[in-house]
Amino acid sequence: MSHATIKDTRPSGQAPHRRNSLSRRGLPRWAQPVFAVVSVALGCGLGAAAGWESRVQWGLVSALLFVLIAYVTTSIVENRRQAKDRLATSVVWVCFVLAVVPLLSLIWVTVSRGAKAFDGYFLSHSMAGVPGFEAGGGVYHALIGTLEQVGLATVISVPIGLLTAVYLVEYGKGALARAVTFFVDVMTGIPSIVAGLFILSIMLLAGWQPSGFMGSLALTILMIPVVVRSTEEMLKLVPNELREASLALGVPKWRTIMKVVIPTAVGGISTGVMLAIARIAGETAPILLLVFGSQLINTNPFEGAQSSLPFYIWEQYKVGSEASYDRAWAAALVLIAFVMILNLVARGIARWKAPKTGR
Structure with missing residues (x-):
């Protein structure tokens, strides 16, 4: 049985070129946190330069910059398909942060202000005989x-x-x-x-x-x-x-x-x-x-x-x-x-x- 031979047309000494998706350029794993840090820095800088007093405006601008930077950078370094995937991932992360920040803020304010009167006496006594405008009493x-x-x-x-x-x-x-x-x-x-x-x-x-x-x-x-x-x-x-x-x-x-x-x-x-x-x-x-x-x-x-x-x-x-x-x-x-x-x-x-x- 004879075997057909395939002639190698590459110049001598040249290594074979492998077309593998793994050889494509890709962003490192730490790119997303870097995008977040850069976006927060730019958002705070723009807010301070514009004279915005509300920190909510700073946060919204930072979130918008985070999504934009992630999409543009991924489009340039990788491809549009990966950019769309990272865009969806960035939007999910932004929505998660927008949901968690108010919750953490509520818990922090409640704990910091509630700790002033929260003790064993507060838990074991009622308001009987205690005027509402005076200290004392419990729950x-x-x-x-x-x-x-x-x-x-x-x-x-x-x-x-x-x-x-x-x-x-x-x-x-x-x-x-x-x-x-x-x-x-x-x-x-x-x-x-x-x-x-x-x-x-x-x-x-x-x-x-x-x-x-x-x-x-x-x-x-x-x-x-x-x-x-x-x-x-x-x-x-x-x-x-x-x-x-x-x-x-x-x-x-x-x-x-x-x-x-x-x-x-x-x-x-x-x-x-x-x-x-x-x-x-x-x-x-x-x-x-x-x-x-x-x-x-x-x-x-x-x-x-x-x-x-x-x-x-x-x-x-x-x-x-x-x-x-x-x-x-x-x-x-x-x-x-x-x-x-x-x-x-x-x-x-x-x-x-x-x-x-x-x-």
């Missing part, structure tokens, strides 16, 4: 009110939301399921003041008095759609093969749901419940209408006015003195810490209950 009564009101709303909302989601995923068909889905979507977007007015109308018609339980009912209306939506999405993620395997063994459907479907999705369901609790913990409007607020410690949510952390913040800010401002910021710090703890618990439960990979 204990408001913290008790928030825990009781949110706890009651959770006890009512979780079973209703869980059963509604199970119905929509496992049984819901036809007009009734579409109606339930529609009303859940509507309830997701209703303002908190509307929920408070609804419970207030019932309270006036029935002759009930303001109490923490009335506020819990309004918070329940706000919490149920969040629980339904999060639980519904988690149940949909459970593979149908698990349901079919259980049903093939002769297990009734209700028992399959209780022993297979819900335990599989319990991590995501717990996360959704925790996020729903964090969502209602900062509501103020229903508490203003239904709980009325109190400077005394009231551990009975079914009788008498109570306070809560959002109401306490509004109440102290309304006073207008330096001491009340410090207490308001300290209460805001307590509320943020409460919400952050709930989110950390939700993440821990989700990681603990997440399906294990590998052997």
Whole structure:
């Protein structure tokens, strides 16, 4: 068998030239941080030269320069396709920074101003006998009110939301399921003041008095759609093969749901419940209408006015003195810490209950 030979037409001594994409010019990995530093320097310089007093203007100009410099430099050094990719990446980074900067600024201001009054005394005392314009007093009564009101709303909302989601995923068909889905979507977007007015109308018609339980009912209306939506999405993620395997063994459907479907999705369901609790913990409007607020410690949510952390913040800010401002910021710090703890618990439960990979 003969083999055809290919004649090498290159001049003698010349190495073969490999056309590989790896040999193309490319920007180093540290180019993006350099673009950011240069853009910030130019933005600050232009802002100072133009006499802009607002640092927001400096930041926006720096962000615009960052996107522009990254695109132009990549177009010159690499190619237009890579430039478009870096343009999209730069826009994503700019949007991320624009979202994080206000959050960090809020946390910094709350911590720096709330630390003035935040201590053990503040957490263990109420405002009983303390004039609002003077120093002293604490947030204990408001913290008790928030825990009781949110706890009651959770006890009512979780079973209703869980059963509604199970119905929509496992049984819901036809007009009734579409109606339930529609009303859940509507309830997701209703303002908190509307929920408070609804419970207030019932309270006036029935002759009930303001109490923490009335506020819990309004918070329940706000919490149920969040629980339904999060639980519904988690149940949909459970593979149908698990349901079919259980049903093939002769297990009734209700028992399959209780022993297979819900335990599989319990991590995501717990996360959704925790996020729903964090969502209602900062509501103020229903508490203003239904709980009325109190400077005394009231551990009975079914009788008498109570306070809560959002109401306490509004109440102290309304006073207008330096001491009340410090207490308001300290209460805001307590509320943020409460919400952050709930989110950390939700993440821990989700990681603990997440399906294990590998052997």
